[in-house]
Each structure stands twice: as structure tokens, then as C-alpha cells.
Amino acid sequence: MSAAAPALVRLPVWRARFVMAGLVAAFLVLAARSLYLQAMQTQFLQEKGEARYSRVLEVPGTRGRILDRNGEALAISTPVQSVWAIPGDVQASAAQLKKLGALLGLEARELRRKLEDRSRDFVYLKRQIAPETADKVAQLGLDGIYQHREYRRYYPGGEVTAHVVGFTGVDEAGQEGVELAFESRLGGTPGSRRVIKDRRGRVVEDVESIRAAQDGRDLQLAIDGKIQSLAYAALKGAVAAHKAKAGALVAIDVRTGEVLALANVPSFNPNNRARLSGAQLRNRAVTDVFEPGSTLKPFTVALALESGRVSPSTLVHIGNGGLRIASYTIQDPHPETELSVAQVIQKSSNVGAARIALALRREDLWRLFDRAGFGAAPQIGFPGEASGRLRAAESWRPIEQATMAYGHGISVSLMQLARAYTVFARDGELVPATLLKSDAPAAGTRVVSAQTARQVRAMLELAVQPGGTAPRARIMGWRVAGKTGTAHKQENGGYAEDKYIASFVGLAPASRPRLVVAVMIDEPANGQYFGGVVAAPVFAEVARGALRALGVPYDAPLEPVPLPGAGEEVREST
Amino acid sequence: MAKLNLLLLLVLVVCALGLVTSQHKARKLFSELERAQARAHELDVEYGKLQLEASTWALHARIERVATGTLGMRTPDARHVRVVTVAGGK
Numbered sequence: 001m002s003a004a005a006p007a008l009v010r011l012p013v014w015r016a017r018f019v020m021a022g023l024v025a026a027f028l029v030l031a032a033r034s035l036y037l038q039a040m041q042t043q044f045l046q047e048k049g050e051a052r053y054s055r056v057l058e059v060p061g062t063r064g065r066i067l068d069r070n071g072e073a074l075a076i077s078t079p080v081q082s083v084w085a086i087p088g089d090v091q092a093s094a095a096q097l098k099k100l101g102a103l104l105g106l107e108a109r110e111l112r113r114k115l116e117d118r119s120r121d122f123v124y125l126k127r128q129i130a131p132e133t134a135d136k137v138a139q140l141g142l143d144g145i146y147q148h149r150e151y152r153r154y155y156p157g158g159e160v161t162a163h164v165v166g167f168t169g170v171d172e173a174g175q176e177g178v179e180l181a182f183e184s185r186l187g188g189t190p191g192s193r194r195v196i197k198d199r200r201g202r203v204v205e206d207v208e209s210i211r212a213a214q215d216g217r218d219l220q221l222a223i224d225g226k227i228q229s230l231a232y233a234a235l236k237g238a239v240a241a242h243k244a245k246a247g248a249l250v251a252i253d254v255r256t257g258e259v260l261a262l263a264n265v266p267s268f269n270p271n272n273r274a275r276l277s278g279a280q281l282r283n284r285a286v287t288d289v290f291e292p293g294s295t296l297k298p299f300t301v302a303l304a305l306e307s308g309r310v311s312p313s314t315l316v317h318i319g320n321g322g323l324r325i326a327s328y329t330i331q332d333p334h335p336e337t338e339l340s341v342a343q344v345i346q347k348s349s350n351v352g353a354a355r356i357a358l359a360l361r362r363e364d365l366w367r368l369f370d371r372a373g374f375g376a377a378p379q380i381g382f383p384g385e386a387s388g389r390l391r392a393a394e395s396w397r398p399i400e401q402a403t404m405a406y407g408h409g410i411s412v413s414l415m416q417l418a419r420a421y422t423v424f425a426r427d428g429e430l431v432p433a434t435l436l437k438s439d440a441p442a443a444g445t446r447v448v449s450a451q452t453a454r455q456v457r458a459m460l461e462l463a464v465q466p467g468g469t470a471p472r473a474r475i476m477g478w479r480v481a482g483k484t485g486t487a488h489k490q491e492n493g494g495y496a497e498d499k500y501i502a503s504f505v506g507l508a509p510a511s512r513p514r515l516v517v518a519v520m521i522d523e524p525a526n527g528q529y530f531g532g533v534v535a536a537p538v539f540a541e542v543a544r545g546a547l548r549a550l551g552v553p554y555d556a557p558l559e560p561v562p563l564p565g566a567g568e569e570v571r572e573s574t
Numbered sequence: 575m576a577k578l579n580l581l582l583l584l585v586l587v588v589c590a591l592g593l594v595t596s597q598h599k600a601r602k603l604f605s606e607l608e609r610a611q612a613r614a615h616e617l618d619v620e621y622g623k624l625q626l627e628a629s630t631w632a633l634h635a636r637i638e639r640v641a642t643g644t645l646g647m648r649t650p651d652a653r654h655v656r657v658v659t660v661a662g663g664k
Contacts, residue, residue, distance in 0.1 A: 073629050078622030079615070131619050149615075154622075156629030203608060204601055229634035477652030548649075551657070558653045 053196050054207065061188025062151060063172050064216035066165055066179070068225040069258075069437045074165050075179065077151040077172070081134030082127040088118045089144030096142060103137050104129065127170060128152045153179075157225070159267040160232045163283040164223055164435070167270040177283065178221065178435065181381045188216040220437045222258030227251060227546045231261040234541040235519070239265045242502075242524035242534050248285035249538065250418040251546060252516045254507070257422070257431035257442040259380065260515075260546065262286070262415075287384045289411040290520065293487030294469075294531070295505050296407030297353045298424060298456050301345055303368045304356045305452045312342040312455050316352045323351045325399045330354050333571050345459040346468045347570045348484060350406045357405030358398065365404065366393035371447045372420040373430060374412050380433045388412040407485065414503075418518035421505050424460065424481075425513035428453040457481050461510045469571070470532035471564040473506055475544045477554040481513075482506025482539060484531030489523065499523050504535035508543045511555040517542050530571055 037045065066075035083104060092100070101111045104126040114123050127150065129137075134147055153168045155161070166177020173187070174180035191213030196205040231249045239247040251261040268280040282288065304310045320335040332351050344352030357365060369375065375390025389411045396404065403409045412420075415433065422431040422444070429444025448456075460481035464473045469484045485503035488495035503520045507513040519535040519542075528534055630636075641647040 072632070073625055076622060076625050076629075078626065079619050154626050156626060156633070158633075160635070203604075205604055206607075226634060233635065475652075477655075548655070553657045553659065554652065560651075 053198075054194055055197050055203075056192050056194050056210065057203075059191040059193055059213040060149065060151065061190050061213040062215045063153070063168070063188055064186045064218045066186070067218060067220045068161075068223045068228070069220065069260075070225060071220070072156075072225045074155065074157045074161050074221065074223070074225075076154050076156070078154060079131065079149050080128040080152045081131060081137075081147045082150050083125045083129065083134065083137055083145065083147050085115060085123055085125055085146065086121055086144045087115045087123055088121075090115055090142065091144065092142045096140060100125075100137065100140060100142065100145070103133055103140075155270040157228075158271065159269050160229050160263070161223065161225075162267050162270045163264045163285075164221065164228075164262050165270065167273065176281070176383070178219065178382075180383050181435075182219055186216045186219055189214045222253070222256075222260060222435055222437045223262065224260045224546075224549065226549050227542070228261040228263065230545040231542045232263040232265070232267070234538045235263050235265050236267075238519075238521060238534065238538045241526065242521060242528060243526040244521045244534075245523040245525075246279070246282075246284055247519070247521045247538075248288075248414050249520070249542065250285050250414050250518045251542060252418050252422060252431075252433055253550075254422055254425040254431065254513050254516055255441045256438050257419075257433050257444075258438060259415075259433055259435050261542070262435075283382070283384075284520070284522070285414040286378075286380075286382050287386050287413070289386045289388045289413050290501050290522075291410065291487050291490060292407040292412050292417055292503065293485035293501070294348045294350075294353075294406055295417060295483050295485035295503055296410070296412075297345055297348065297405065298460060298483055299368055299372060299420070300353050300357050300360075300365065300405040301341060301459065302423075302448050302452050302456045303360055303365060304341070305455055306448050307360065307364070309359060310341050310356065312459060313340050315340055316344055316349075316355050318349060318351050318355075323354055323402070325354075325358075325402055326397075328399050330402060342459045342462055345456070345483065346462040346465075348406075348463070348469045353405040354402035357401055362393045362396045362401050365401065366390070366396075368447070369404075369410065371430065371445070372423055373416055374410065374420065378413070378415050378419055378433055380415065380435050382435065385415070386413045388416055407487065414518050414520045417503075417505055418516050421507060421516045421518065423447045424453050424457050425507040425516050426453070457507070457510060457513070460507070464506070464536075466564060467570065468532075469530075469569070470504060470506075470536040471569060472532060473504060473536035473539050473543075474561040475508070475540050475547075476561050477556055477558055478508050478543070478547055478552070479510035479556045480506055480508040480540075480543060481510040482536070484536060486529060486531045500529040502529055502531040502534035504531050504539045506536075506539045506543065508547060509552060509555045514550060514552050515543060515546055517546070530569075532569060532571075 063077045065073055068074055097111060098108060101108050106126060114125060138147065151172055153172060155165060164177055166179040167175055168179050169175050174183040191211040193209045194207040195203045196207060198204045231251060235247045235249050247265045249261060249263045250259065253260050262285055264284050266280045268276055315338045318336050318339055320337060323330040330350050332349050339347065339349055339352050369390055375388055377385040377387040400409045419433045423429065426444055427450040428446055428448045430447050431442050431444045460483055461479060462468055464470045464480055464482055470482060473480055473482050483505055487501045489499040489501055491499065501520060501522055502524050505518040507516050517539050519538045521534050524534045
């Protein structure tokens with residue numbers, strides 16, 4: 001062009017300026033835009049960018065174990081896998097789906113139903129499967145099927161420790177027993193961390209820990225696996241032999257107040273809770289109350305001794321077994337004219353106990369029951385602890401004061417009863433019961449004087465001798481002491497004629513008690529229903545094993561203990 | 575001036591290479607850590623399984639069954655047990 005036309009063409013100046021201005025304007029727009037993005041929207045954009053590669057991962061905190069006093073596991077969490085799917089992403093042939101169904105134990109129809117709803121983003125195919133099965137599922141390599149780790153609780157003790165330990169739900173939150181009561185201590189808190197993932201989803205860099213996962217702490221119970229399993233077996237045997245509805249047992253270490261065994265029948269398998277009934281789940285020893293019957297007589301007598309009105313040898317007029325108060329008559333099945341205070345306990349005389357109680361002030365009796373822990377929850381930390389019923393003394397009529405003396409018109413739980421007997425075992429002190437292991441001897445609160453406690457203990461020892469109500473409670477090598485109870489069950493506001501609760505509370509060895517064992521059998525229906533026949537043998541079996549396990553020295557001559565012959569056993573009516 | 579610039583360029587290159595290597599090392603170490611953690615998890619699973627297995631074998635009911643049934647053992651009665659106390663003990 002320039003060669004053809006050498007003459008200079010002068011372009012108007014405004015054109016150059018126009019282009020210049022246009023360029024500057026364009027740069028200004030760019031600068032403004034970048035300023036806007038960089039300064040005003042950085043945070044949003046950075047987040048968007050990070051979202052492409054950074055992920056926040058949950059780090060699960062494991063739940064603490066529950067151990068028995070010897071360190072044996074009663075509840076363990078082990079990792080399992082849960083398999084889930086994004087139904088819209090699943091692409092699998094019929095053969096693959098069949099394989100998957102077989103691995104997961106799902107029927108083809110159920111699996112199809114779960115994968116049908118394509119609108120959902122998340123559906124569990126199967127929760128908590130064994131890691132090996134999960135590996136096989138992963139090897140199928142199906143799209144849209146994922147897994148994540150969960151923890152599952154296993155209970156090696158099974159039905160033996162089911163009621164004490166309780167169980168957790170599918171999300172590892174405690175629902176019953178110790179699992180619920182000590183949830184805050186056992187439960188772990190999950191943490192989270194931020195990571196950078198590459199295109200293939202592998203974690204390439206740990207950016208930061210947002211919250212550290214906290215594992216739950218292990219919990220060591222006072223329960224002794226050996227004694228517990230012995231107690232459960234003995235109780236189960238007795239419930240079966242006497243065709244009873246249920247049974248419960250509590251064993252307490254007198255020195256520390258530790259609950260060494262706590263068994264209930266019927267029980268359940270906490271590892272497989274498919275068909276459970278309420279009756280199986282109930283921790284009767286702690287949550288159920290019953291009228292204790294004669295097992296309360298020693299407290300009445302203790303108060304009488306404490307007041308100085310009577311001594312163990314004071315004679316009480318029985319009057320051939322009938323005591324009329326208002327329109328009621330209290331009766332003894334084996335009428336005698338006179339019994340000493342010790343014999344009232346030994347032979348479990350209702351009339352005797354009532355006469356002793358009527359000579360006492362009702363406020364004093366109430367105070368003793370109250371201080372022995374009746375009418376208030378035992379506070380061992382269990383969910384749903386029953387407090388029982390102890391009415392205010394002002395509302396007692398004379399007949400009630402009389403029946404209260406032998407354990408009617410008052411209701412207690414077996415745990416309360418066992419704990420109350422530590423008063424006689426520890427020379428007058430009530431020991432707080434605990435479910436957790438403790439090494440130091442527990443400080444008790446004084447309820448009666450040491451002398452009174454020893455006197456009552458001597459009477460309780462008479463009760464297990466021939467001529468007492470429970471010769472079957474004796475064991476070779478150790479002196480035992482205890483009291484039977486045979487109470488009519490309350491039903492529809494009255495007492496059922498043919499339904500009983502047989503109980504026995506005993507302590508051993510009598511010379512220096514180490515153990516209190518309380519046994520309760522609900523509705524024995526095989527002909528026998530006396531506490532001395534139904535419940536006392538369970539006590540003997542458990543006490544024998546427990547004393548051996550604890551290494552308690554003998555305090556009795558090593559001679560076989562003869563079983564009582566016919567007619568030697570004294571029967572009781574409450 | 576040019577010399578200084580060259581020197582600075584050299585320093586910059588060295589620093590850049592250093593950054594690359596350390597980043598690479600960090601990634602490698604991290605993947606090792608991941609592997610170790612996966613292994614720890616595996617061992618954890620195994621430990622749990624073994625614990626369960628041990629407690630299943632050690633069930634008191636089972637021990638008793640084996641002792642009395644297979645091995646023909648029985649609990650000695652009190653006459654055949656002697657309690658010894660440590661000298662100076664209670």
C-alpha cells in the first residue's frame with residue numbers, strides 16, 4: 001500500500017485517541033472485575049476452589065469397654081462395615097445383584113425395592129456386617145455402592161450379665177443398664193479432620209485436625225464374672241425347678257459395698273435382641289418392689305434391742321398363735337405359748353414380731369427403716385431404681401405397725417434389702433452399694449450399735465440351724481446367718497391366696513461377715529413355696545462359690561452339713 | 575545490578591526446587607502414615623475379634639462344662655481345701 005501510494009495519508013488524530021481510550025476502558029473493566037473477584041468475593045471463591053479437592057472426614061471415637069472386676073470384658077466395641085448405596089448411580093447386572101444380595105443376606109426382592117427409589121441419594125443396604133463380608137462386597141466393584149465404618153457392641157457375657165451391662169442401640173447410644181447409666185463416661189465423641197483428596201479420591205494431604213476424636217473410657221464394674229455366672233446358673237436352676245415366674249439375686253461385698261453379682265431370671269441375649277419381651281428386660285433386683293415379709297423382722301427386733309426394752313432372752317407371749325388387733329388376727333402356723341426374742345427370729349413368729357413392734361414408738365420404727373435405706377432409691381447409679389414404699393409414720397394404724405414388723409405394708413427392692421442387711425454384717429453400719437469397682441473399704445453410716453448388730457446376727461445364725469426356718473442355707477466350712485421370707489403376693493389390692501414370693505437374705509461367714517446375698521423367687525408353683533426351701537439353697541450355692549472365690553478363711557468345722565429331715569424345718573407364714 | 579539479579583534468580587530457583595522436594599516428601603510420608611493408620615485399624619479389628627474369641631472360649635459356663643464333662647474334674651469340698659494366710663497377714 002505504501003509502495004503504491006508514497007504520499008502520506010494523515011489520519012485524523014481522534015481515531016488513534018479513540019482506540020487508545022477503548023483499550024484503557026477495557027483494561028479498567030478488567031481491573032475492576034479482578035478487584036471485585038479478588039477483594040470482594042475472595043472468600044466465596046476460595047471456598048468453591050477448596051471444595052473441589054478438600055474434604056472433611058469424620059473420625060469416629062470408640063466407645064469404652066465394660067470390664068468385670070478381674071478385667072474380663074463384658075462389652076466390647078468392634079469395627080464393622082455398613083453398606084449403603086446411591087440408587088441412581090448403581091449399575092449392576094442381575095447376576096451381580098444376586099451375588100450382592102447373597103453376601104448381604106438380603107432377598108432379591110428386598111434388594112430391588114431398596115434400589116428402586118432413584119430419587120433418594122442415600123439408602124442403607126445393610127448395616128453392621130463383618131469386615132470380611134464387607135471386603136467381598138468391595139471386591140464386586142459395583143458403582144454406586146459404598147461402605148463406611150461403624151462400631152458394633154458385643155456382649156461376651158450374654159444372658160448372664162445382660163441386666164447389669166444393658167445394651168446400646170444401633171448408633172451406640174446406651175439404652176439400658178450400665179450402658180445407659182454411664183453413657184457420658186463410656187461414649188466417645190467423634191472428631192473431624194480436613195484433608196486434600198486427589199482425582200481418584202485418595203487422601204493426599206492432611207490439612208488440619210478440626211476436632212480430635214475422643215475415645216470413651218473403659219469402665220470397670222464391681223461384678224465378679226465367676227460369682228455372677230454362678231449366681232445366674234443357681235438362680236436359673238431354682239426358677240426352673242420350682243416352676244417360678246421369675247427370680248433375682250444380689251450379692252454385696254460387705255467391706256466395700258461393691259455389688260459382686262446381680263442376676264435376674266428370665267434373661268435375654270443382648271447380642272441378638274430380635275424377640276424381646278418386657279419380662280425378660282426387667283432388672284427385677286433393682287426396679288421391682290415387693291413386700292419383703294419376714295426378712296424385715298430382724299430390723300424390728302434390732303430396734304427393740306436398741307431401745308433397751310428387751311434382750312435376746314426376754315420371753316414374748318405368743319398365746320398359741322393368735323393376736324387380735326381391731327378386726328384382724330395375726331397368726332403363726334406353729335402356735336407356741338412363749339418364745340424368746342431370739343426364737344421369734346429363729347422360728348419367724350409373726351405374733352412375736354408384732355408384739356415386739358407394738359411396744360415400740362412408730363416414729364422410731366419408721367426412722368430405723370428410713371435409715372436402713374428403705375423408701376429411698378439406693379442410688380447405685382442404675383436407671384429406673386425403685387425407691388419402694390415406706391409411708392410416713394403418722395399414717396400408721398396399730399395393725400399396720402404390727403404387720404410392718406414382719407414386712408407387710410411396706411415394699412422394697414431386692415437391692416435395698418441386700419444393702420440393708422449390711423447393717424447386721426458390718427456391726428451396725430449401712431454401706432452404700434456401688435456398681436463400680438472400688439479398692440478401699442467404704443465408710444458406712446451407723447444405724448444401730450455394734451452390740452445390737454452382733455446380737456441380731458447371732459439370732460440370724462440360729463435361723464439357719466436345725467429348728468430354724470432355713471437349715472438348707474448352711475454350707476460346709478463357713479458359718480452363715482440369714483432370714484427367710486415367704487410373703488403372699490399382692491394382687492388387686494389384696495393378698496393372693498396361692499401366689500407367694502419366697503426370699504432369703506443371708507450373710508457369711510457369720511463370725512466376720514464378708515458377703516451379703518439376697519435371693520428372691522417370684523411365684524414358685526411346684527408345691528413348695530417357703531423361703532427356706534425355695535430361696536435358701538440358692539443362697540447356699542452362691543455363698544459357697546463366692547466365699548471360695550474370695551478366699552475367705554473357714555470359721556466352722558469341716559463337716560458335711562446334713563439336710564434337714566422331715567418335720568425338722570420350721571415353716572413360716574410370711 | 576545484573577549480577578545481583580542473576581544471583582537472586584538462582585536463589586529463587588533453588589528455593590522453588592526445595593519446595594517441590596519437600597512437598598513431595600510430605601506427600602510420601604503422608605501416604606505412609608495413611609498406610610500405617612490403615613494397618614492400625616486392621617489390627618484393631620483383629621484385636622476386637624480376638625478379644626471376643628477369647629471371652630467366648632473363657633465363658634464360665636463353658637469352662638465348667640469342659641472341666642466336669644470332658645476332664646472329669648469336680649470342685650473339692652471344703653474338707654479338701656486348706657486356706658493358708660500369708661505370715662503376718664490377718
